[in-house]
Amino acid sequence: MTETKSIPLPDKLASSWAGWPTLRFILGRILGLLATLFVASIVVFGALYLAPGNPLTFLTQGRSMSQEAIAALETQYHLNDPIWMQYLRWLGELLHGNFGTSIVYNQPVSTLLAARAPATVLVIVMAAAIVLAVGLAIGAYSGLRPGWLSRWTMAGATAIMAIPTFVAAVVLIIVFAVNLGWFPVFGSGAPGLDAVYHSILPAVALALASVAFVARLTQAAIRQELSAEHVQTAVSRGLPRRYIVQRHIVRNAAIPVLTVAGLTIAGLIAGSVIVEQVFQLGGIGQFLVSSVQQKDFPVVQAICLTYVAAFIVLNTLIDLAYALLDPRVSLGRKSS
């Protein structure tokens, strides 16, 4: 790897052209994001027609409902219109923030979700913080200090990656809630610090496998940089180790590591469903499971779409950040 210096453009040229590829790239990614969201909405809407039986009987599931309630369902889904009209109306309502009405609770889905969102966001944010802080620290340490400790740490990380979220949750409950009694077993607690305290075990359970993954990744990236020629050259030039680590290793290893760590954090969204169910946190994920069990399909649709949208938006943001932070990534082409 030889260091290449780009030939500096004349100032005027540089300033007038530099913005264009970047802007085109960002617009392209946003268009891609909208296209994917569009497809996702078709899948979630079309699911209603994949279900056995006709949509109305599927929605009501043999519940005894008043005429008004059935009429409300019909107007909500416009069941008497052609399918594409139904979809467009549904999408239009969605874009106006109307997620439909829950069949079980007979309340707007958006109200129900808003009440449950804080618990979900809290546990995901806490887990993400744990993944970044602990994963990067362990990975960086064992990458820079080869030896028996780092070998065992990496072996441990491999083992931890084989632990599903719900198993981690159950073991944490057995050790820290039932036996040691340091943490509550269930519940979300009162808003504020109590909620954070109640979310510690869930967040750890959710983060565990991702911590191991990010640690392994960081370690591998740093090892690779350590053996790279530019680092060996810097060593043979007698540069101080601290300088080499800061300027040559960390800067090069950081970009891929942060990208994959970001994608891992986006992946926590799906796992949060299970953690919320185990610890009864009363968030959106637990609501999804109970809505599936109670056949409250408007709620299931809304939650699935919300999660997919959050997942796609996060992925796109990370993608953009990656491309904009690393000048070596060519913005014009899409790497697949």
Place this chain on the structure above:
Amino acid sequence: MTVAVSVVAAAAAADDRLLAREARKLRRSGSLGVSGWIAIGALVVLGLVALLAPLIVPTDPNAVSLSDAYLPASGSHPLGTDASGRDLLSRLIMGSQTALVGPLLVVVASTILGTALALCAVWFGGWFDQAVVRVVDAIFAFPGLLLAILATALFGSGLTAAVAALSIAYIPYIARIVRSAALSERSLPYVAALRVQGVRGFVIATRHILPNVSGLIVANGTLSFGFVLMDLAGLSFIGLGVQPPTADWGAMVGEGMSGVLQQQPLEALSASLLIVITVASVNILGDRLTERSEAHS
């Protein structure tokens, strides 16, 4: 002068170390290593248990006896009983069937679909390739677990809907890997030579390119198995997958939660342990297979 000599010597020493490391890697690349063989051994044992489960269960795994709840280990119940007095060992043995068959179906289905899609995309190229890439990207936007939950909402709780949904959700992983590998194979001289000889595209893709990327396909399938197993077990754990009274490891961890709160964690822990052992074995084997296919290419 001495400084320059020492730098050259240091560089040479570093070079030697690098060469030695590469040589060790090459020598190792042919075999799976000790850990790989241990993983294979564990998986063979688990597979045999699942195959022979109905023949080797000591007692009926679904025989409820409420007066025998949470019995400690004894001669007639080697691991004791669960909350309903059912024999724990028998349920763990029986549970291996649903726990292993589900992921196997998903991996086989998604691998066949994804590989076929990717090979077609590479072969036809142009707009078809672009269309495949778009579709695969769109599927990738759905986390597997979420798609499986949506499917159970539509078709009712159980393994069938979940397996079908995950088979679709795991297509992107294999399709992306096969597509990029097949793209680079396609540009190699041997493919051009075959085309010059007038060999049909289908034959080149299936007889020549497919065998050359098969190592990657097997490695990816093995790694996927572990993730699918965790997804399906998680689904059964929250009550949307395998339905009671059928024994399943994931469902047993879920049912064991009531025991956990009564200081009877054995059911949850033993089923958890089997899940972790299986996933760890599959992951280790998958890692070794990936290393091997990378070393060969």
